[in-house]
Amino acid sequence: MGPGRLHALIDGVFAIALTLLVLDLPRPAHATALMHDLQQQWPTYAAYLVSFATLGIIWIEHHGMMGAVRSIDRRLLELTLFFLLFVSIIPWPTALAADYVNAGTRQARDVAILYAATMLMMGLSFAWSWRYLGAHPELVAEPARRAFPAGTRRALLGALAYVVAIAVALASPLASFTLDGVVVVYFALSSSDVPGLIVTSSTHE
Amino acid sequence: MGPGRLHALIDGVFAIALTLLVLDLPRPAHATALMHDLQQQWPTYAAYLVSFATLGIIWIEHHGMMGAVRSIDRRLLELTLFFLLFVSIIPWPTALAADYVNAGTRQARDVAILYAATMLMMGLSFAWSWRYLGAHPELVAEPARRAFPAGTRRALLGALAYVVAIAVALASPLASFTLDGVVVVYFALSSSDVPGLIVTSSTHE
Amino acid sequence: MGPGRLHALIDGVFAIALTLLVLDLPRPAHATALMHDLQQQWPTYAAYLVSFATLGIIWIEHHGMMGAVRSIDRRLLELTLFFLLFVSIIPWPTALAADYVNAGTRQARDVAILYAATMLMMGLSFAWSWRYLGAHPELVAEPARRAFPAGTRRALLGALAYVVAIAVALASPLASFTLDGVVVVYFALSSSDVPGLIVTSSTHE
Amino acid sequence: MGPGRLHALIDGVFAIALTLLVLDLPRPAHATALMHDLQQQWPTYAAYLVSFATLGIIWIEHHGMMGAVRSIDRRLLELTLFFLLFVSIIPWPTALAADYVNAGTRQARDVAILYAATMLMMGLSFAWSWRYLGAHPELVAEPARRAFPAGTRRALLGALAYVVAIAVALASPLASFTLDGVVVVYFALSSSDVPGLIVTSSTHE
Numbered sequence A, B, C, D: 001m002g003p004g005r006l007h008a009l010i011d012g013v014f015a016i017a018l019t020l021l022v023l024d025l026p027r028p029a030h031a032t033a034l035m036h037d038l039q040q041q042w043p044t045y046a047a048y049l050v051s052f053a054t055l056g057i058i059w060i061e062h063h064g065m066m067g068a069v070r071s072i073d074r075r076l077l078e079l080t081l082f083f084l085l086f087v088s089i090i091p092w093p094t095a096l097a098a099d100y101v102n103a104g105t106r107q108a109r110d111v112a113i114l115y116a117a118t119m120l121m122m123g124l125s126f127a128w129s130w131r132y133l134g135a136h137p138e139l140v141a142e143p144a145r146r147a148f149p150a151g152t153r154r155a156l157l158g159a160l161a162y163v164v165a166i167a168v169a170l171a172s173p174l175a176s177f178t179l180d181g182v183v184v185v186y187f188a189l190s191s192s193d194v195p196g197l198i199v200t201s202s203t204h205e
Helices: A004-024 A034-040 A042-067 A074-089 A091-100 A105-135 A142-171 A173-189 B004-024 B034-040 B042-067 B074-089 B091-100 B105-135 B142-171 B173-189 C004-024 C034-040 C042-067 C074-089 C091-100 C105-135 C142-171 C173-189 D004-024 D034-040 D042-067 D074-089 D091-100 D105-135 D142-171 D173-189
Strands: none
Touching: A004 A042, A004 A074, A004 A091, A004 B004, A004 B074, A004 B091, A004 D004, A004 D042, A034 B105, A042 A074, A042 A091, A042 A105, A042 A142, A042 A173, A042 B004, A042 B074, A074 A091, A074 A105, A074 D004, A074 D042, A091 A105, A091 D004, A105 A142, A105 A173, A105 D034, A142 A173, B004 B042, B004 B074, B004 B091, B004 C004, B004 C074, B004 C091, B034 C105, B042 B074, B042 B091, B042 B105, B042 B142, B042 B173, B042 C004, B042 C074, B074 B091, B074 B105, B091 B105, B105 B142, B105 B173, B142 B173, C004 C042, C004 C074, C004 C091, C004 D004, C004 D074, C004 D091, C034 D105, C042 C074, C042 C091, C042 C105, C042 C142, C042 C173, C042 D004, C042 D074, C074 C091, C074 C105, C091 C105, C105 C142, C105 C173, C142 C173, D004 D042, D004 D074, D004 D091, D042 D074, D042 D091, D042 D105, D042 D142, D042 D173, D074 D091, D074 D105, D091 D105, D105 D142, D105 D173, D142 D173
């Protein structure tokens, strides 16, 4: 058995996390001012978009890494599940962020820290997988092996950005969330930073 | 790695969106008049059916398009995630539509616009994928390349219908929702409008 | 593209429907008599088990049918989505059944009818797929073609049992639910009734 | 058709169960003391982690077993669905454990028993699959056949640990939950106990 079933579990968890986010979008009770209520809840939509985009970009990056993996061992399975723990938990700080960002300085700060800390753990666990594969080249297809140090650095760069977001939250929760959004945009635009990983592919199914 | 994992993510998001719709079907609290309560909630069932059928038809159309794709690049991954954003969000306007269609003219109008606008965005993001693939024939299997202009037009036709549905909502929310339902029926019946895409296939698994 | 992605959508919807059932298991609020509360809610567990087992057996039967399919066309995609509509809706009558079976004769009767009617529609839509494939032998692998009339009859037999369950509900809701459970057990035990369909298989992945 | 679709259903149910756990993490209503509330709810996070880790390890172990399966029969499908019944139900005792572990001795005891009993049933149903495959070597790839008695013993060892956890719950619910956590750690660290099952693999997708 190759990595096929590990891919299936990863794709399943991402698909569900992406879709569960919608359960926390506001569904106001019967009201006479629906649009007004929805407008007041803009932080919910912002948090939804940032979390959806972060999950999407992380899926693309992880998909790129796994595309170079030719063999799996039990340790890689465990590292992947550790990574999926933080992927699957994201709807939770997202819901809290939406609820608390307008709830007063202290609550907003705590929630901004919680959100960035979750993303930090996701980044660190992703970097751990990159590094493990870099140290076990026998699991990786020949032409992609040299990409793994750059991949590890890229994941650690993301983690570092979330450390900054935690520090910023102490001064301004809103600036911290804005930084979380900027990180997504940066990673979306800098896709070619891991040389040797060829996402483009042309295998028949 | 070929497009297999992208298919897995797409199919996962569609399967979850199709199934999450059921969470919003009314589950009346203990009552003495269950059937009466259920009958009063007919807009919920109508919205459920239209959303389920729309998601189903869109899955079939997208499945047809992806069947012609032989290679993927990072840009196509990002366009697909943008498309999945609107697919995964559909349970939300569906729930609002069910709650508000009977809640007074203004609320019903707002909700009808929100619903059609979500569908419009889904149609536009789908058309964007069609067009990107039409402009990058190297990603597409030879015999299907000529189908992509027609596919783009078909997706834009759907988007146009939802623009009309938004305009109609200003006069009559119920007419707008009815149009949303008519669009599904039209696309279900006009399956042969994209020549060159052969959904019928005979590959052994 | 072969039937692989249709399988993925089917398996996804079944996996989610099977797992969403758990969301309706009772989670009593802080109470001093947890076990007593849980015991009073036995109809919920019974409904959970019958729905889980019915979904499981239907998945096995559908998996057997699809195992003989070598090609798909757009019509088969639409018939399958029609079938999945009733599969994905099952958590809803299951939740109602749990809530209302003890709520008085009339409510219990209505809910028993609703539950059996959902299962009836699932059975009829399944029989429709069997019949369509029987009438289009070009979609089916040679050795399995003769199995399709028997498969259609078996699905119609299930549908007939649910017609009986609807009739029985008029006299006794509990007897109707018991019959729903008996149907599952019958189909689990009579697996060899469709000659020509060989579920046992030995393909390498 | 080989075991591919059975894998898809298994992976789908695990992915959903892993992700649904997050729905029960506490989302306090607007409060002035968010962090204080979250700290008081530590049993919820502990239960979340133990359930996530248990599901993860069980997925890895089951994935190892299925990697040796080359053919499936209807009986194996039914045994797998019986196993998935307990996998998919795990979010339920997890939510109850989180709610009741601090609710008084008797409630905590009942919930600790319920939790360990669910895990016991999962272990027993897993051992049943191991044993069935051990008794039907024609379903298993040649080199892995000798691993099945050891696999059965390993699954029964897990089941035995949960019997002990049930007994311990009578004296101390917290000790019982701690034992549940110890079991996960033990199985994570003792991965080489089933000789002949080679999880490491190098098949191209």
